Amino acid sequence: MQVALVGLGVMGKNLALNLIEKGLTLVAYDTNPDAGEELLSCAKTQGTAERLHIVSDLHDMVRRLEAPRSILLLVPAGELVDRVCQDLVDAGVGKDDIIVDCGNSNYKDGIARKLKYQNKFEFATMGISGGAEGARHGPAMMASGSEGGWERIESSFEKVAASYNGESCFARVGQSASGHFVKMVHNGIEYALMQLIAEIYQLLRLGAGKTPQQIAEIFDTWSEGELNSYLLAISSHILKLETTDGKALVDLIDNKVGAKGTGLWTAQNALELGIAVPSLVAAVQARHLTNTGDTHAAKEMTYAAKATERLDIDLDELKDAFHLASLLCYRQGLALIKGASRAHQWKVDLAKTLQTWRAGCIIRADYLDQIAEGVEFIDTLDTQVKALRRITGAAVSTGLAFPVLSATQNYLATLSTPSNGHLVQAQRDYFGEHGIKTHSGEVCHLTDLVEIDAKVR
Structure with missing residues (x-):
């Protein structure tokens, strides 16, 4: 299994080490070359450097991946996610490729991106919890999106995630950007x-x-x-x-x-x-x-x-x-x-x-x-x-x-226990004529039930 990862900060570096330790071949990129060198040094220490390829630009990363490609983004939420997505389009990703936003993005951004990139690649989301330690040794992974791209990679992520009583803590919880909502x-x-x-x-x-x-x-x-x-x-x-x-x-x-x-x-x-x-x-x-x-x-x-x-x-x-x-x-x-x-x-x-x-x-x-x-x-x-x-x-x-x-x-x-909402709703109808519903199900106004003194009004 071959995967690419963009963003080698604390979470990205630790997830990368976890991925290659679990047997995946990883192509990794970060705008900071020192981050790539640090990751490579850690991989050599754990004896997995042969499964790690550090690249200097996204074009090189896309060329090294076999289609259909699977690319993980661990970059700060916001505009940078869109910038990297567009750079990947320019670098040659295609409709059958899956790009997974693994950061703490707002789920509304995920919904918008799924529509924005639907004819360029498959956009998916995955919430990751557990901090740096979890990312390194087994995080909780809440994924979402359509089945096309996930079918290729979910068996690998089931191994990367934490496990409880023999069951993986990776799951595709729902459709669209629900993974980020759940996270x-x-x-x-x-x-x-x-x-x-x-x-x-x-x-x-x-x-x-x-x-x-x-x-x-x-x-x-x-x-x-x-x-x-x-x-x-x-x-x-x-x-x-x-x-x-x-x-x-x-x-x-x-x-x-x-x-x-x-x-x-x-x-x-x-x-x-x-x-x-x-x-x-x-x-x-x-x-x-x-x-x-x-x-x-x-x-x-x-x-x-x-x-x-x-x-x-x-x-x-x-x-x-x-x-x-x-x-x-x-x-x-x-x-x-x-x-x-x-x-x-x-x-x-x-x-x-x-x-x-x-x-x-x-x-x-x-x-x-x-x-x-x-x-x-x-x-x-x-x-x-x-x-x-x-x-x-x-x-x-x-x-x-x-x-x-x-x-x-x-x-x-x-x-x-019994609520006090009936009085609040009566207050709303009293000054704003918003209507009330009686226990019998009738929808009306207070004035329909009782004559209200105009002086009080």
Whole structure:
């Protein structure tokens, strides 16, 4: 199997080493010649340099590939992807060749590119998760696009990807640019889970007065059971790190949180599609709030420091609350994927999507089997539901901030208890004549049901 790869940054270099280690012959290109030399040096060290060909330009790369060609792009999202695609057309790629955008591109760009290049080559997308380590030793790979080009290469990528219980974490999850949408939502879930773990840490640290080492031990205990996950494991490891003079390393880190955009895209697309993912949106906003001091509105968004309160926490109850909140973060993400698939007619396979997340990626967790069981399983978790209510209430009473924990409790409560939407809809009709629907199904206005005093109006 022969593949080309354009872009030898951190992800590109590590994926290239993975590809040739798994037996593929690779033609690689980067505008920076030093990147190619570094890759070649690494390949020699691992004894696979005979399967690697570094080229100095795209024309040479296209000439070296046997048709039909398979070319992977690992370049920064945006205009550069289009520039490389056009350069490849100029270099001689044809209609039977497949070019796969493996970067963190916006899925809307992928839809546009599929139409733009449909008579020049086959454009496909693939989201890759796992960071540099995953790319090197086995990432989660969420591919999409038509079957023509993928049929030639998917068996190879099944070997390159991570595996879980003998099954590959590579899958073509759906049509068009759904691979990038699934990866975007994966990142949105990642935002929520990271923030949720940080909130549990905050509750234990400032609410219950525990040390970072003690919290790490609690996380380790949870990880011994069904809550084992990559993010919980690295959080425990971080909390154990200390300086040479015994200070917790986490206390030396600035409180501002960065972001690269996929979490924001998740929130924006959920709002556009009308699908509620409050835990994911709250996580994005939580990051924004850590950076308010850098905004023009800083003075309007900065308040005097407030005292907080301590409380006693039942660790078993906290564990149950965290368990349910984690499940609900995933379920919100899957609901968004399902809604987008329906709207765009992508035919996304949620079972395949979950399979790609089982290993290699940032949101891998042992409880993904429970996620797969769906709402029916969550409806059986009565103990966890009560724990989430009590823990959320107690947490908020400390005066500390718990955006994702609160949003997750509100999400579940809104969907499982009586709603207040009838009053809001009545308000809308009162001032805007938007209409109301009665329990009998009749669509009318408030004035059709009762005479409203004009003075109130």
